[in-house]
Amino acid sequence: MEHAYYFWWALLWIIGWGAVGGIVTPRIYSKKDLDVSQAALAGTAIGAAGGPFALAPLWYLTPRLNWKWVVVPGVVILAIFAASFAAADPNNLCVTNGPFVATQVTNGLIVGIIYGLMALGLTLIFSIVGIVSFAHGEFYMIGGMAVYYFTVVWFPGMSPFWGILLAAALTFALGAAFELLFLRVMNTGKVERPDEYAILVTFGLSFFLQYFTLALVGANPKKVQRFLDFPAFGLPSANHPTVLKVTSSTVNLFNTISISSPRLTAALMSLVLLGLLLWFLQKTWLGKALRAVSQDRAAAVTGINPDTMNTLAFGIGTMLAGLAGAALVQVFSWVPWVGTLASARGFVIIVLGGMGSLPGAFIGGLIVGVVEALGAGCVPDPQRAAAYIPAYGMVILTLVLLLKPTGLFGREL
Amino acid sequence: MKKKLLLISLMIMILALTLPAVTVLAAPPTQSGGQDYVIVADDWLSKLADKFLGDILSYPAITYYTNQKNAEDSSYAKIKNSDEIEVGWKVYIPSKEEADAYFKKQVSNVGAAGGIKIGALAPLSAPGSVTGGTAMKAAFEIALDEINAAGGVLGKPVQLVLVDTEGLPERGTAAMERLINQDKVVGVVGEYHSAVGLTAKEVAHANHMPTIFAETWNDKITSVEYPEVFRIAPVSSEVAGVDAHFIQSLGVKSVVIMTENTGYGIPAAEETTKRLADLGISATTFSADLGTQEFSSIIERIKAANPDLILVLLTGETSYNFEEQAAEAGIGPQDVKMICNQVADDSDSFWTNVPDGKNCFYRRVGLPRALYTDATKAFVAKYTEKTGKTSAESYAMEAYDSLKLMAQAINEAKSTDPDAIISALEHISYNGALGTITFPYGTHNPIPAGTDAKWWHQFPKPAITMVQYQEKGQSSADAAVVFPDAYKTADPILP
Numbered sequence: 088m089e090h091a092y093y094f095w096w097a098l099l100w101i102i103g104w105g106a107v108g109g110i111v112t113p114r115i116y117s118k119k120d121l122d123v124s125q126a127a128l129a130g131t132a133i134g135a136a137g138g139p140f141a142l143a144p145l146w147y148l149t150p151r152l153n154w155k156w157v158v159v160p161g162v163v164i165l166a167i168f169a170a171s172f173a174a175a176d177p178n179n180l181c182v183t184n185g186p187f188v189a190t191q192v193t194n195g196l197i198v199g200i201i202y203g204l205m206a207l208g209l210t211l212i213f214s215i216v217g218i219v220s221f222a223h224g225e226f227y228m229i230g231g232m233a234v235y236y237f238t239v240v241w242f243p244g245m246s247p248f249w250g251i252l253l254a255a256a257l258t259f260a261l262g263a264a265f266e267l268l269f270l271r272v273m274n275t276g277k278v279e280r281p282d283e284y285a286i287l288v289t290f291g292l293s294f295f296l297q298y299f300t301l302a303l304v305g306a307n308p309k310k311v312q313r314f315l316d317f318p319a320f321g322l323p324s325a326n327h328p329t330v331l332k333v334t335s336s337t338v339n340l341f342n343t344i345s346i347s348s349p350r351l352t353a354a355l356m357s358l359v360l361l362g363l364l365l366w367f368l369q370k371t372w373l374g375k376a377l378r379a380v381s382q383d384r385a386a387a388v389t390g391i392n393p394d395t396m397n398t399l400a401f402g403i404g405t406m407l408a409g410l411a412g413a414a415l416v417q418v419f420s421w422v423p424w425v426g427t428l429a430s431a432r433g434f435v436i437i438v439l440g441g442m443g444s445l446p447g448a449f450i451g452g453l454i455v456g457v458v459e460a461l462g463a464g465c466v467p468d469p470q471r472a473a474a475y476i477p478a479y480g481m482v483i484l485t486l487v488l489l490l491k492p493t494g495l496f497g498r499e500l
Numbered sequence: 501m502k503k504k505l506l507l508i509s510l511m512i513m514i515l516a517l518t519l520p521a522v523t524v525l526a527a528p529p530t531q532s533g534g535q536d537y538v539i540v541a542d543d544w545l546s547k548l549a550d551k552f553l554g555d556i557l558s559y560p561a562i563t564y565y566t567n568q569k570n571a572e573d574s575s576y577a578k579i580k581n582s583d584e585i586e587v588g589w590k591v592y593i594p595s596k597e598e599a600d601a602y603f604k605k606q607v608s609n610v611g612a613a614g615g616i617k618i619g620a621l622a623p624l625s626a627p628g629s630v631t632g633g634t635a636m637k638a639a640f641e642i643a644l645d646e647i648n649a650a651g652g653v654l655g656k657p658v659q660l661v662l663v664d665t666e667g668l669p670e671r672g673t674a675a676m677e678r679l680i681n682q683d684k685v686v687g688v689v690g691e692y693h694s695a696v697g698l699t700a701k702e703v704a705h706a707n708h709m710p711t712i713f714a715e716t717w718n719d720k721i722t723s724v725e726y727p728e729v730f731r732i733a734p735v736s737s738e739v740a741g742v743d744a745h746f747i748q749s750l751g752v753k754s755v756v757i758m759t760e761n762t763g764y765g766i767p768a769a770e771e772t773t774k775r776l777a778d779l780g781i782s783a784t785t786f787s788a789d790l791g792t793q794e795f796s797s798i799i800e801r802i803k804a805a806n807p808d809l810i811l812v813l814l815t816g817e818t819s820y821n822f823e824e825q826a827a828e829a830g831i832g833p834q835d836v837k838m839i840c841n842q843v844a845d846d847s848d849s850f851w852t853n854v855p856d857g858k859n860c861f862y863r864r865v866g867l868p869r870a871l872y873t874d875a876t877k878a879f880v881a882k883y884t885e886k887t888g889k890t891s892a893e894s895y896a897m898e899a900y901d902s903l904k905l906m907a908q909a910i911n912e913a914k915s916t917d918p919d920a921i922i923s924a925l926e927h928i929s930y931n932g933a934l935g936t937i938t939f940p941y942g943t944h945n946p947i948p949a950g951t952d953a954k955w956w957h958q959f960p961k962p963a964i965t966m967v968q969y970q971e972k973g974q975s976s977a978d979a980a981v982v983f984p985d986a987y988k989t990a991d992p993i994l995p
Binding site: 349470 | 625626627630633634761784785786787788791792793794795796797798800801804816817820821824825828829830846848849852855
């Protein structure tokens with residue numbers, strides 16, 4: 088960075104005035120006997136965005152605060168952040184090269200959608216069964232392995248569609264069986280400390296599945312050929328594809344943004360699954376029953392068996408992880424320990440989005456995807472840019488937890 | 501309840517910490533010579549140890565010497581388990597000096613029943629390279645079978661104690677300590693990751709344990725000139741030199757190095773950058789953690805840098821992920837000159853994971869196929885049969901040679917004494933899969949002034965060649981050798 092001081096001063100401004108706003112605003116609001124529920128958050132955002140120039144009128148006028156008072160300053164903060172970065176490093180590709188930024192954001196969104204699918208299962212299990220499954224990454228791994236073994240080893244030539252369905256069935260069955268055998272006992276009162284028990288037993292399952300798979304399939308990385316070869320065409324015409332150019336392996340938008348077809352397939356699959364899941368939860372009797380149990384186990388009085396719902400929820404959760412794996416085994420090389428990092432990222436996403444919130448998991452996935460892509464794309468030092476990838480999500484997570492401990496879409500306590 | 505648990509575990513920890521101190525501070529010896537003793541009721545070994553040796557923790561010495569005597573004279577008892585003794589058994593209680601000798605391992609660890617134990621290190625679980633580790637394990641097993649089929653060492657069977665290092669530096673320390681203190685091995689071989697080698701060598705040095713590193717490239721492993729540490733893998737800076745000269749021969753002006761954030765990747769990238777700069781070639785380094793899957797952001801940056809050549813120093817499946825994603829984004833080996841990682845040598849795995857990898861160059865350590873010795877051919881035959889692979893990777897050959905080398909050194913030393921083994925290794929000439937291994941510089945022949953310290957206890961001539969997959973799906977055995985000219989079988993295909 089040529090003029091790094093611009094950036095660091097701007098950051099200091101944001102943090103310093105944000106802290107002042109966050110600490111002082113609730114006190115002023117409570118002194119005036121006003122609603123303080125949003126005061127800390129909005130105060131921080133307004134302070135960070137406008138400093139004393141925004142805080143003084145806010146403290147004087149003390150308007151009723153709602154989410155708009157957080158979102159608008161939030162956008163201003165992002166603008167200050169971006170402008171100071173541009174001033175500090177005017178030759179950075181993220182500043183000079185629009186198509187580069189567009190490509191990075193698109194990549195981030197695509198990957199974020201897939202992260203979201205993985206996190207969706209985790210958050211579903213948390214909201215209904217009430218435990219954090221540490222074995223989630225392993226079901227993700229098994230989903231990918233199952234597609235590989237079904238479509239490449241056991242039944243060569245089998246359509247990936249059937250492979251994915253079988254992988255989904257397998258991960259659902261494994262998850263449901265595990266819930267029946269090991270987790271149901273938590274609700275019988277026979278386990279003294281159910282929370283710790285759930286952590287230990289899912290941890291154990293995670294190790295077992297990972298090393299058992301390693302013993303079964305070995306350490307050699309596996310990969311499946313891309314599921315779909317796209318038909319080649321162009322828009323507006325095949326000879327001058329200025330808007331859209333599709334080849335069997337890539338999709339190219341406006342001649343600048345290119346997305347490989349396996350990624351696009353995986354992201355589309357995730358969107359379809361998200362739609363199906365929402366439909367299932369909102370429109371079907373079973374889905375409504377699941378949501379009822381997630382709100383209160385006393386739903387039993389209406390004839391819903393909460394134990395069955397737990398089994399179903401755990402199975403669906405593990406199946407979603409398996410489907411995420413099944414979608415990605417054509418994108419990444421697949422090894423038995425592939426789930427470890429993925430599940431760590433899943434935890435970040437669901438805490439970020441609010442534990443138990445389905446839209447939160449999805450939006451959280453998008454945020455983590457984009458932040459990782461921009462971080463790796465824009466951090467000036469090429470040696471550090473990608474090495475810090477796991478840290479970018481953590482920074483966002485820390486900020487959110489500091490300002491809104493329930494996560495972006497968490498239920499207010 | 502929690503507090504109670506915490507207290508108990510704290511007490512156990514404090515106890516565990518003070519135990520070694522207790523043994524040092526124990527009472528002086530009450531007996532000067534060893535003696536026979538017949539077990540009476542209410543005896544147990546640690547009680548006898550306390551009574552005769554002044555230290556309850558000395559009981560393993562009683563077990564050991566009694567079993568030694570039993571081998572010669574059956575009137576002595578055979579103690580299978582130190583916790584179970586019977587009234588009327590005759591045991592031998594060693595003198596304090598004998599007991600000390602036992603604990604300082606001056607007595608050879610070769611029991612009458614057990615064989616000679618050699619330790620081995622390899623990464624068998626993530627984040628280490630499990631691919632590398634499992635290949636090394638298979639090679640160790642082949643070497644072990646051959647050694648024992650040929651009568652073992654010093655007339656006793658060899659037992660291999662293989663410990664998983666997970667590619668983590670701290671596990672390297674722990675694994676080495678376990679091998680030395682718990683398994684009481686006489687020598688240690690193997691390891692894949694430099695980061696592990698760097699910490700393990702410190703433990704080897706502190707405990708005077710002869711060690712042969714198989715696939716750890718970092719210069720510092722030998723340049724510290726530890727008398728115990730030997731290496732048959734190439735030195736990182738020399739490999740960087742080969743890379744740089746090959747890159748120069750292609751007429752390249754700018755290079756992007758994609759490396760891993762490890763004890764191997766960072767120094768290797770730095771060394772290569774330096775060597776390239778000397779040849780007037782500019783290089784930019786990008787690095788990522790081992791295990792990274794998603795490279796699209798970095799690939800866009802590399803694309804924008806528009807290099808003439810990409811050098812991949814990532815290892816394992818991480819390298820496959822990068823190479824295939826680069827190809828999907830239009831900067832694969834068919835678009836830009838690319839030196840893929842050496843794990844590409846496992847061709848089945850490479851083509852499964854990098855189907856667009858045609859025209860990949862990669863570096864191969866070990867003799868070119870045309871120069872294979874009988875030992876190489878024999879090993880490759882056994883290895884391909886055992887693993888189902890089409891050829892043997894360099895790290896498999898190195899693992900095999902490191903164990904056979906250690907066995908030969910112990911035989912030539914005619915003892916398991918560390919100094920004798922080290923001396924034998926310094927004078928050794930061993931014919932194996934990598935060719936004839938010697939260690940020209942060491943205590944017997946100090947490094948001359950002006951020569952780099954990295955040559956200490958270093959096998960100077962592991963052959964390094966550049967090969968290229970010139971057809972899709974090609975077996976690594978058929979890959980064309982394109983550099984250096986001495987071994988060349990075909991011209992490089994350039995994009």
